[in-house]
Amino acid sequence: MLVVAALGGNALLRRGQPLTAQAQRANVRIAAQALASIIRAGHQLVVTHGNGPQVGLLALQGAAYKPDEAYPLDVLGAETEGMIGYIIEQELENALDHDRPVATLLTQVLVDKDDPAFKKPTKFVGPVYEREEAEAKAQAAGWHIARDGDKWRRVVPSPKPLEIPDMRVLKLLLEQNVVIICAGGGGIPILRREDGSMVGVEAVIDKDAASALLARQLGADALLLLTDVDAIYRDFGKDNATAIATLTLAEARNLDLPAGSMGPKLAAANDFAASGGISGIGRLEDALAILERQAGTSVIS
Template structure:
């Protein structure tokens, strides 16, 4: 591509109302749009990706209440939330930047033989009490018990296969070349498998950080950024000895992952996505909060993952 490309993966804190429930927050979305404007001003073409865990869970719960058969189609629920969140982001990005912004309904290829299909691990939706949890189990859904602030709670878990390819990759590339801001791979992408020369949706939710990293790699992006609720990757997270890690080589990141030091389902997939991207492209990746991105780009905040 003729311009530098930045792929920015948004965490829930860049979109959602802090009160919970996955409801969009206009002020947070507007701040995210300002970040896109800043990156455009720095000379980047920008791709924005986003999660959908709370939204897809709430949508499924609403459909279950009315007995809709769509409730069992996670691929379609991901597609619906791509449209919802993508539209909200696009409105704000257009308003702030005056740039053309296109939401691409994005399918991501997975393997039908991925072992994740027999071992649901990815949480979706909100925390549940025991009664709500039992109701989901009766409907054939998988639920995991958790301890949060000393209380027993539950959360639905679904299969999360590894992303292999992005179906709309060439379309995204063309839109970037034409100067558009692109919103893609929402919620990790609509999960599909290859069947008879085409694609069909499957019942899963792909990790959005891994899908975003794959998209960044295949686009040949100059920089991959994951925005999350903390300013940097932390050692001893949540303990008095907690401290930020300003810089990690790919080998150091992989060692932390193999040692199980990082929080599964939270920071671990983010570091894994960055390590995969940086190993494949030799370009840097960055994990930080939306509020500290400008400082992180200058090396004053965040965690930068480098080749060596």
């Protein structure tokens, strides 16, 4: 089977951990073992990952320069794809005892310049702040901010991914049985000009939505959305909460989940399952079991 595995932010940085290279590498080392189990079971693997804290940190570092010297979000997205991809690539090679080629590809993702998301930023990036500090930073830098749990964070536009122009390269790598790390942080957001040329745009694409698009365009058999929660729960947070093993497309569409947690993951899972594949949501450590439908929540057509 061809499997696309999307690593949630917990694979790189758990909430409250310092945003250091050491902390991220330690978490990725654990993630690599789970991913390696999928490959050892005989499957082809494509890995995607988030980048919210990392791209936000780079943007903060850029604030030390003059306004016209700071890099835009598309360039920062490319930087984080390379940085995070390097760590995942190295740890996955180590977990596989270097018996399989692994490659990271900086991945451009086309969006629509008229996407309404550009007028209503919703994507969290960077560290969390107390409200007063977040408001001060927003006023100084021209940010949009929003509540994230009991803290506040910067939010940026998150347009819908439409097309992956690098698909030909990805398919060539898969033909050579390469394990691919790509579309990190949702990919590098770009626009197509009227003359057909491409240009980057200030945005951060939702990683789960981009992963579903990637899985569809690759013709993957399965999409795994891996996080730190073991499954989707009915009545989550209540005494009668129950884990859901399987959801049909209709059941998934009718399930009301918070937009800031499982909502985007279920939407992406439903999107891919509608194309005929199987989507799975659950804990990173259970990746192979989720693929085999022995753990997590499966969404099926």
